[in-house]
Amino acid sequence: MQGLRRWSLIGCLTMEWLALSLWVGGLTVLVGGVIPAVFNTFGGQESGGVFLTKAFENYQRFLVGSAVVLCGGLAYRRWSGEAAVTVGWGEAVIVAVMVASVGIIVLVLHPQAVFLQEQAFAASGEEAKREAFEALFRVLMPIRILYTVTAILGVALMAVKARASLTTAGVSR
Numbered sequence: 001m002q003g004l005r006r007w008s009l010i011g012c013l014t015m016e017w018l019a020l021s022l023w024v025g026g027l028t029v030l031v032g033g034v035i036p037a038v039f040n041t042f043g044g045q046e047s048g049g050v051f052l053t054k055a056f057e058n059y060q061r062f063l064v065g066s067a068v069v070l071c072g073g074l075a076y077r078r079w080s081g082e083a084a085v086t087v088g089w090g091e092a093v094i095v096a097v098m099v100a101s102v103g104i105i106v107l108v109l110h111p112q113a114v115f116l117q118e119q120a121f122a123a124s125g126e127e128a129k130r131e132a133f134e135a136l137f138r139v140l141m142p143i144r145i146l147y148t149v150t151a152i153l154g155v156a157l158m159a160v161k162a163r164a165s166l167t168t169a170g171v172s173r
Contacts, residue, residue: 009077009085016073017161019066023098024154026059027147046121053114060106063150067099084168091164094157101146101153109146113139 042048120132
């Protein structure tokens with residue numbers, strides 16, 4: 001492998017690992033640290049809910065960037081033709097499901113959740129508020145499920161990449 005090509009592949013793999021770290025680590029921090037802190041600190045459901053909506057919107061920007069990096073990295077490694085960084089079918093499928101899940105969250109479910117959240121906060125009367133929050137929580141459930149799925153797939157992708165690194169290094173099973 002030539003020097004420049006080797007360094008470009010090292011950069012590519014580094015960016016992929018960084019993207020995966022942001023993907024899995026970011027969600028871990030949000031779920032394990034930010035959400036509990038918000039609901040244990042903020043004065044009410046409305047201010048905490050708005051804060052978390054903004055936090056997840058910012059996290060989604062990282063996800064979109066990570067998705068671009070992961071797809072670009074896979075494409076570049078496949079294009080390179082280097083056996084040491086070959087793209088396996090399993091790796092490609094995992095990335096495709098992760099990207100599709102984020103697409104559904106960002107393009108469909110999150111905008112709907114924001115709209116329902118605004119309606120819930122604007123509702124007057126106990127019954128109207130209850131119904132509005134129930135509608136919001138029905139949309140938040142698939143979002144939570146998809147985030148969980150992408151986190152699990154992100155960890156699985158890390159394992160696939162680690163295994164490929166060991167195989168390339170000649171470490172036996």
